[in-house]
Amino acid sequence: MNRTIKSFCSRWRRRAAALVCAALAALAVGCGGASEPPVLRVGVALYTQDDTFISTIAQELERMARQEEQARGMRINLSVVDGRSNQTTQLDQIDSLIGRGCDALCVNIVDRTAAAVLIDKAREAGVPLIFFNRQPVAEDMLRWEHAYYVGAKAEESGVLQGQLVLEAWQADPGLDRNGDGVLQYVMLEGEPGHQDAMLRTEYAVKALTDAGVAVEKLASDTANWKRGQAMAKAQQWLEDPGAAAIEVVFANNDDMALGAIDAFEQAGEPLPLVVGVDATAPALEAVETGKLYGTVRNDGAGIARAMLDLALALTDGSDPAGAVDLVDGHYVWLPYRAITARDLARQTP
Ligand code: GAL
Numbered sequence: 194m195n196r197t198i199k200s201f202c203s204r205w206r207r208r209a210a211a212l213v214c215a216a217l218a219a220l221a222v223g224c225g226g227a228s229e230p231p232v233l234r235v236g237v238a239l240y241t242q243d244d245t246f247i248s249t250i251a252q253e254l255e256r257m258a259r260q261e262e263q264a265r266g267m268r269i270n271l272s273v274v275d276g277r278s279n280q281t282t283q284l285d286q287i288d289s290l291i292g293r294g295c296d297a298l299c300v301n302i303v304d305r306t307a308a309a310v311l312i313d314k315a316r317e318a319g320v321p322l323i324f325f326n327r328q329p330v331a332e333d334m335l336r337w338e339h340a341y342y343v344g345a346k347a348e349e350s351g352v353l354q355g356q357l358v359l360e361a362w363q364a365d366p367g368l369d370r371n372g373d374g375v376l377q378y379v380m381l382e383g384e385p386g387h388q389d390a391m392l393r394t395e396y397a398v399k400a401l402t403d404a405g406v407a408v409e410k411l412a413s414d415t416a417n418w419k420r421g422q423a424m425a426k427a428q429q430w431l432e433d434p435g436a437a438a439i440e441v442v443f444a445n446n447d448d449m450a451l452g453a454i455d456a457f458e459q460a461g462e463p464l465p466l467v468v469g470v471d472a473t474a475p476a477l478e479a480v481e482t483g484k485l486y487g488t489v490r491n492d493g494a495g496i497a498r499a500m501l502d503l504a505l506a507l508t509d510g511s512d513p514a515g516a517v518d519l520v521d522g523h524y525v526w527l528p529y530r531a532i533t534a535r536d537l538a539r540q541t542p
């Protein structure tokens with residue numbers, strides 16, 4: 194057993210012992226003694242707070258932590274910090290969370306290629322590290338047994354998005370506006386280098402070409418997950434006389450899909466088939482009104498649940514594999530689900 198693992202284990206034993214003592218002390222209250230409930234301190238580092246999907250994960254975490262407090266008679270302190278899309282800022286924030294004695298870290302890393310430094314810091318301090326949504330490269334994850342990743346498989350969301358379009362294309366010949374038998378599309382991409390941006394872009398189109406659909410890319414650009422940036426890009430495309438040929442807009446997330454819809458509406462152009470990913474509240478509304486053809490649900494609540502379960506198991510001394518479905522000792526995968534107006538109608542009683 195090396196030194197850092199030893200330090201993790203002794204820290205972990207101290208923590209488990211502290212929780213047991215506090216629980217015993219809590220029992221003693223009934224016999225006249227006063228005591229504080231045990232406290233779990235979790236540092237939550239977001240790459241930015243200014244991201245619709247990420248802020249839903251943070252809200253879910255808060256909500257679930259409050260529920261667990263009730264259920265377990267303990268306190269859960271979440272310290273949420275905003276990395277403002279700057280890796281140096283985030284590393285400083287994590288140093289300070291560790292310095293303040295947090296028991297577990299949940300990290301939505303700014304630059305996923307910078308994970309090694311962070312894993313080494315956490316290992317040194319003996320604080321279990323749960324990455325989420327922005328996936329470190331596999332080799333980095335092997336640096337420490339208590340580095341975890343909670344997220345969803347990017348390829349899966351791409352395939353599901355492509356299948357949504359395939360289904361619509363096959364069902365409605367009118368989607369082929371120029372009747373050339375080829376699906377003309379534009380692609381709005383998330384941040385360059387993000388696993389979800391790269392793989393959704395690739396697999397959405399692959400789902401169509403694998404099914405024998407001929408496709409033609411008219412334009413593609415990054416809009417960094419943002420509605421405003423996507424609207425600006427789509428406005429540029431719409432200035433081109435060839436824009437009328439756009440039959441499908443693929444967007445790597447819902448905010449960008451909504452930005453594209455904003456641009457078409459503002460230009461007074463008929464909406465093409467638009468698809469997104471995440472199933473945010475405004476996107477589901479747009480699905481209901483028929484502006485957005487479909488989306489792929491990114492399970493933010495599932496991610497929050499798994500992180501909290503992992504953090505609780507890792508700090509109370511139980512086996513993390515008993516608390517979550519752990520793959521290869523490091524990964525928890527949440528499934529994606531495609532959603533169209535039909536699915537929403539089915540859910541409404
Ligand atoms: C993706 C999500 C995007 C954005 C991004 C941030 O999974 O679809 O909307 O939140 O994560 O890392």
Ligand code: CA
Nearest residue numbers: 369373375377
């Ligand atoms: Ca066509």
